[in-house]
Amino acid sequence: MARILYFSLFAGRCSAVPALFWLVLAALGLEGCASNTSLPRAPATPPDTVATSDTAARLWQVFERYEGTPYRYGGTDGDGFDCSGFIMTAYREGLDRLLPRTTDQMLAMGDVVPLNQIRPGDLVFFRIEGKDQHAGIYMGDERFIHASSSVGVTESRLDGYYWRDRYSQARRFDH
Numbered sequence: 001m002a003r004i005l006y007f008s009l010f011a012g013r014c015s016a017v018p019a020l021f022w023l024v025l026a027a028l029g030l031e032g033c034a035s036n037t038s039l040p041r042a043p044a045t046p047p048d049t050v051a052t053s054d055t056a057a058r059l060w061q062v063f064e065r066y067e068g069t070p071y072r073y074g075g076t077d078g079d080g081f082d083c084s085g086f087i088m089t090a091y092r093e094g095l096d097r098l099l100p101r102t103t104d105q106m107l108a109m110g111d112v113v114p115l116n117q118i119r120p121g122d123l124v125f126f127r128i129e130g131k132d133q134h135a136g137i138y139m140g141d142e143r144f145i146h147a148s149s150s151v152g153v154t155e156s157r158l159d160g161y162y163w164r165d166r167y168s169q170a171r172r173f174d175h
Helices: 019-034 054-066 083-095 103-107
Strands: 003-008 013-018 111-113 123-128 131-140 143-148 152-157 167-172
Touching: 054 083, 054 131, 054 152, 083 103, 083 131, 083 143, 103 123, 103 131, 103 167, 131 167
Parallel strands: none
Antiparallel strands: 003 013, 111 167, 123 131, 123 167, 131 143, 143 152
């Protein structure tokens, strides 16, 4: 068996220790870094800092039902959503309200709300490639839910890297 020498600080002398012992010790120490076990995901419920109005609670329920549903252009159901299709469905199922089908139609309706006055349930719009073409539902605490073309129905942050410079406006639909 291969042996290595190390200097013991406590004994002040050299000692031979099997190399296998050190390899096992190193492997145990690195196991946590190499683990591919995923941590359980926290439930998508609003934290204490988020306004927990009846509107928000009902919209969270809809979000939880569809979270992870893939993006599908023109989609309006559990098989896939685009951003306005998800908003339309969330308002219909969670708030029993009918909203227009497209982002352009939503932009033409509702009341404009200053960023510092938005509240859960307001729609937030984002300018991409020079045009307001993405939207989501504000949930409080800088968070919004939406159907992302890259990950499907998800939760994001207004102040997140991708979204913060693309925010355009918010609209309220008397919820």
